[in-house]
Amino acid sequence: MCKRVAVIGAGSWGSILANILVMNGNKVCIWSRRKEQVDELNKQHTNHHYLSDFTYDQRLNASNDMSETLADATTVLFAVPTKAMRSVAADAAVILKEKKLKPIIVHASKGLELGTHKRISEIISEEIPEENREGIVALSGPSHAEEVAKKDITLVTAASENSTAAKNVQRLFMNNYFRVYTNTDIVGVELGAAFKNIIALGAGALHGLGYGDDAKAALMTRGLAEIARLGISLGADPLTFIGLSGVGDLIVTCTSIHSRNWRAGDQLGQGETLKNVVANMGMVIEGLSTTKAAYELAAQKKIEMPITTAIYQVLYEEKDIKQAISDLMQREGRSE
Structure with missing residues (x-):
């Protein structure tokens, strides 16, 4: 059954997820603040700043009018940087209330809000009233837009306290190369997704410094142990950290050149200043604020x-x- 889906955020991940939804037979409109990006998506069906060599399905519509984007949407996917999530969700809430809509809210962002330390779903729940949302689902796992664009096999998790909403999102996104599992531990999924970016910065730095596989494996293993400790203290299920949004996402982010956090760490390891790394990346490095x-x-x-x-x-x-x-390395010895 064709669904009406609004995607808020036209970066690499948001636009590729929008393309999946279109190819799965849904009517999709994607929102961006930038008119030139909207025009490019609608006319050339490209998004060169984010994915230079990919052509989007011509059925994907783009708009810089959020009200138009959200019109009649049964599902709204947020794919904006963490630092923008609160203001964008607040803007969407006004429109959802005006239009008397109650969609499933999905987010595909990975981070924690600076200052409050709140997870993405907590931000959304504070900004979008319960009467204007069916449920909040976090879509997360080991996934890079560049590889999903090539239809490489990708597995992710749809996590929500509302199991019906999670299953609806699972059906919406699944196809023969993009497989979705459900999970009720949204706390653990969101924390795993955020914290792994910290370890990816370290993995990139080791590479930039010339260290080998032994060092990287050690960092990932001990890194997973400490982010799980913090996650569990915040209410996460320990088993979540050995799942797709835990160790799975950690592996791909710590080993792939597609990871902005890995690339940032790699440059730092080679002696580049943090200021220059941020300036040269051209996209948000979530691991910096998450650290x-x-x-x-x-x-x-x-x-x-x-x-x-x-x-x-x-x-x-x-x-x-x-x-x-x-x-x-010179810390006091202890048992594992």
């Missing part, structure tokens, strides 16, 4: 996170990367 949020949360919860602390010190206290690694 700060996780470091602050760990302090509040009294959770030991040595890797996260070391990365925080490199990013925000200008600690030398090699010294940070040396300090980690």
Whole structure:
């Protein structure tokens, strides 16, 4: 059955997810603030700033009018950076109320809000009243837009406390190369998705410094242990961290050149300044703000996170990367 889906955010991930939805037989409108991007998507069916060599399905419509985008939508997918989520959700809430709509709300963003340390679903629930949403679903897992664009096999999780909403999202996105599992632990899925970006910064830095596979495997393993400790203290199910949105997302983000966080760490490891790394990336590096949020949360919860602390010190206290690694390696011995 054809559904009417609104996609808010036309970056690489939002636009590729929109394309999947169109190819799955749904009527989709994608929103962007930038008129030139909307015109490019509608006329050339490309999105060169984000995916330079991909042509979108001609049935995908784009608009810079959010009211037009949301009209009659039964599902709304948010795919904007974490720092923009609250303001964009608030704008959408006004329109949903005016139009008396109650869609399933899906988000495909990965991060924590600076200052409040809130998860994406918490931000959305605060900004969009319950009478204007059927449920909130987090769509997350080991996935890069560049590979989904090529129809590589990809598996993700649709997580929600509302199992009916999660199953509806599962049906909406699934096809022969994009498989979706459901999960009721939205806390763990969102935290795993956010925290793995911290470890990816470290993995990239190791590569930039010339370290080999042993070091990377050690970082990922011990990194998973500490982000799981923090996640569990915040209410996550421990098993979630060995699933797609936990270890799965961690592996792909720590090993792929498609990962902005890995690329940022790689440049830092090669001696580039953080200011230049951010300027050169051209897209949001979620791991930078997530490192700060996780470091602050760990302090509040009294959770030991040595890797996260070391990365925080490199990013925000200008600690030398090699010294940070040396300090980690010379910590007092202990049992695993």
